Amino acid sequence: MAALTNNEVITKLSDQFGHKVTGINEPYGLLTIETTKDAIIEVLRFLKENAGTGFSFLTDITAVHYPENNHIAVVYHLHNMVNKIRIRVKVFINEHTPTIPTATVLWNGANWMERETYDFFGVKFEGHPDLRRILNMDELNVHPMLKQYPLEDPNRVDKKDEYFGR
DSSP: OOOOOHHHHHHHHHHHHGGGSEEEEOGGGOEEEEEOTTTHHHHHHHHHHOTTTOOOEEEEEEEEEETTTTEEEEEEEEEETTTTEEEEEEEEEETTSOEEEOSTTTOTTHHHHHHHHHHHHOOEEETOTTOOOSSSOTTOOSOTTSSOSOSSOTTOOTTOGGGGTO
8 A cells, every 4th residue: 555645635635625625735744734613523534534544543632822813723633643644734713712613523532632722722612521621720710821911020120130230
């Protein structure tokens, strides 16, 4: 059996989903695609269950906050262990209504990954069986990985030049 290539995966996705799959590129050889939150479960199911793709292993689910665009990118990393090929799937959602369907319908292991993404970024996975904080305190009313705060405390005095003879 010939090894699966990124070009073959791109062709299969384009044939199956057409304009629902966009932003196709290969940074450092890692095939990366973008889709919408309406199509994400269809795309993930196709990548997992189609005999021609075989991305059966969900490596990770995480997010990236882009405050300048008011977007959060939910990022899925899948691995086809037989052909030793990986794919990254991104979905951009609005940071003010951060909801996306749950991938637990495809992988039971998505449960804790989605809980972690909810905990740190505030992304609500619709249909998740137990969406609650996993690492932070329940009383914490912020999501620490959102870029909503300055990097340094403006009231810090230990970095003032006068303390260093400048």
